[in-house]
Amino acid sequence: MLTVEHLQKTYNVGGKPLEVLRDISFTVDEGEFVTVVGPSGAGKTTLLRCMAGLLPRSGGTVMLTRTGKVVDAPPPEIACVFQDYSRSLMPWYKVGRNVGLPLRNTISDKAERQRAVDDALRSVGLEGFADSYPWQLSGGMQQRVAIARAIAYRPEFLIMDEPFASVDAQTRADLEDLILRVRQIAGVTVVLVTHDIDEAVYLADRVVVVSGRPTVVMDVIDIDLPRPRSQVTTKGLPRFGELRTQVATLISRASAEPAARA
Amino acid sequence: MTTTTSIVTAAGRKRWSSGARGVAISLIVPVVILVAWWFASEGSTSPFFPPLRTILSTFAETWLSDRVLSDIVPSLVRMIAGFAIAAVVGVVLGALLGRLRLAASALNPILQFGRALPATALIPVAIVLFGIGDTPKIVLIAFVSCFPILLNTIDGVRNIDPVLEDVMGSFRLTRLQRFRWVQLHAASPQVIAGMRVALSLAFVVMVATEMLGSTNGVGYVTLLAQQGFQIPLMWSGLILLGLLGLIVNGLFVLVERGLLRWYTQGQED
Numbered sequence: 001m002l003t004v005e006h007l008q009k010t011y012n013v014g015g016k017p018l019e020v021l022r023d024i025s026f027t028v029d030e031g032e033f034v035t036v037v038g039p040s041g042a043g044k045t046t047l048l049r050c051m052a053g054l055l056p057r058s059g060g061t062v063m064l065t066r067t068g069k070v071v072d073a074p075p076p077e078i079a080c081v082f083q084d085y086s087r088s089l090m091p092w093y094k095v096g097r098n099v100g101l102p103l104r105n106t107i108s109d110k111a112e113r114q115r116a117v118d119d120a121l122r123s124v125g126l127e128g129f130a131d132s133y134p135w136q137l138s139g140g141m142q143q144r145v146a147i148a149r150a151i152a153y154r155p156e157f158l159i160m161d162e163p164f165a166s167v168d169a170q171t172r173a174d175l176e177d178l179i180l181r182v183r184q185i186a187g188v189t190v191v192l193v194t195h196d197i198d199e200a201v202y203l204a205d206r207v208v209v210v211s212g213r214p215t216v217v218m219d220v221i222d223i224d225l226p227r228p229r230s231q232v233t234t235k236g237l238p239r240f241g242e243l244r245t246q247v248a249t250l251i252s253r254a255s256a257e258p259a260a261r262a
Numbered sequence: 263m264t265t266t267t268s269i270v271t272a273a274g275r276k277r278w279s280s281g282a283r284g285v286a287i288s289l290i291v292p293v294v295i296l297v298a299w300w301f302a303s304e305g306s307t308s309p310f311f312p313p314l315r316t317i318l319s320t321f322a323e324t325w326l327s328d329r330v331l332s333d334i335v336p337s338l339v340r341m342i343a344g345f346a347i348a349a350v351v352g353v354v355l356g357a358l359l360g361r362l363r364l365a366a367s368a369l370n371p372i373l374q375f376g377r378a379l380p381a382t383a384l385i386p387v388a389i390v391l392f393g394i395g396d397t398p399k400i401v402l403i404a405f406v407s408c409f410p411i412l413l414n415t416i417d418g419v420r421n422i423d424p425v426l427e428d429v430m431g432s433f434r435l436t437r438l439q440r441f442r443w444v445q446l447h448a449a450s451p452q453v454i455a456g457m458r459v460a461l462s463l464a465f466v467v468m469v470a471t472e473m474l475g476s477t478n479g480v481g482y483v484t485l486l487a488q489q490g491f492q493i494p495l496m497w498s499g500l501i502l503l504g505l506l507g508l509i510v511n512g513l514f515v516l517v518e519r520g521l522l523r524w525y526t527q528g529q530e531d
Contacts, residue, residue, distance in 0.1 A: 052432055054432060078432065082428060090426070090443070091525070092450075092525075105433075153433065
């Protein structure tokens with residue numbers, strides 16, 4: 001389990017404090033898929049970078065409950081997928097090498113490492129592309145490489161920052177279903193940040209709705225939609241519409257009255 | 263897979279055809295100039311502007327004979343040695359200073375001063391310090407051409423994409439892994455751009471050092487020809503230097519294309 005407790009983050013911008021995260025608390029249970037959704041400009045990326053240990057917190061804790069470990073630096077239990085695939089992959093290395101490099105520190109046996117790379121590429125439907133360069137692939141395929149790299153690392157937690165924001169709608173739907181499949185195979189717990197309400201509801205077991213800056217948690221909503229989910233049937237359910245409206249109402253309230261909270 | 267390969271070959275074909283046409287177009291002007299020169303200078307009696315025919319026959323007699331070993335090779339060896347030293351020192355020192363901001367700030371005035379020194383003014387200094395053999399020439403070529411490589415490497419190693427920094431951090435790469443797998447590659451377009459500038463500097467310094475306190479080299483022969491009133495030889499030396507410059511630069515571009523394929527092709531999409 002991953003616990004975020006009273007997380008705070010204030011940047012120092014030119015000598016002046018800029019409060020981005022005011023008070024964030026939620027938990028992520030093992031095997032759960034949690035999405036964080038909020039208006040654009042909320043400190044969602046800041047939140048994820050704090051959770052992944054990439055950014056020092058100003059207050060509160062992020063804890064891996066099973067081991068009692070406080071996340072102060074990137075722990076081996078967490079892998080990340082970033083929004084901009086064209087910048088997060090290394091264009092000078094082939095796909096196989098991109099996926100395999102982080103494993104040099106976790107798997108010492110070369111053959112076993114190769115197997116992990118192959119398995120990960122297969123699970124995202126990219127078998128046969130290990131010898132291509134990232135820039136030879138489409139945007140959606142590049143993001144699948146980034147997902148394969150994270151999965152091959154065998155993390156307990158997969159943290160994703162708007163991973164499907166820079167691809168077209170059809171590719172986005174495909175990638176959403178891909179990530180649902182992959183997390184089944186890999187058995188990872190997923191935290192995904194998005195500004196897309198449909199995406200947040202469609203993927204999640206629970207949706208954490210956050211406000212605009214300075215960011216607080218507005219509500220955590222259980223998504224009681226049946227699994228496996230499907231782009232056509234799930235999104236056609238009346239319950240999907242209700243949940244969607246519920247989240248949308250919270251977010252529009254968040255962007256309408258920032259002054260009331262400050 | 264099919265789509266990928268077809269994209270690659272299509273891009274390759276486009277580049278090749280535009281390349282062949284580009285070469286043809288770029289040959290027009292030099293050929294026109296040569297032809298015009300040939301006919302305009304034909305029958306010239308001016309000692310300063312001998313007929314192109316005379317220059318070319320002097321060229322064949324002089325430069326395509328034992329002067330290859332006695333002058334052209336020593337020139338090129340000195341240039342390549344100096345450039346190689348500059349490349350190694352520039353990249354290693356640049357990579358270090360790129361990571362150590364404090365040291366870089368401390369050394370910056372010295373670097374800027376060294377870069378600003380005109381190479382030709384340093385020739386007498388080099389002769390005083392190292393005599394008149396190959397050493398002062400190689401040292402000077404290395405010193406002058408080191409700066410663009412050094413400064414570009416510092417800059418390149420420093421400006422790593424913050425997203426890649428996060429990737430390296432979250433996958434817990436060690437310092438050495440970050441350097442070898444990411445920083446060095448990410449900086450390479452800038453490093454190689456610096457090397458290209460350095461190479462033309464090395465060429466200029468090579469010629470300049472041969473014109474003062476030298477006993478061989480293309481620059482030496484060319485200057486001697488002028489002083490000995492062997493004007494066709496002087497002109498032929500000039501043509502040779504131009505051709506050598508073209509060849510050296512052309513070879514460098516080939517190496518550059520191979521090394522930066524990921525960069526140039528990635529930018530096309």
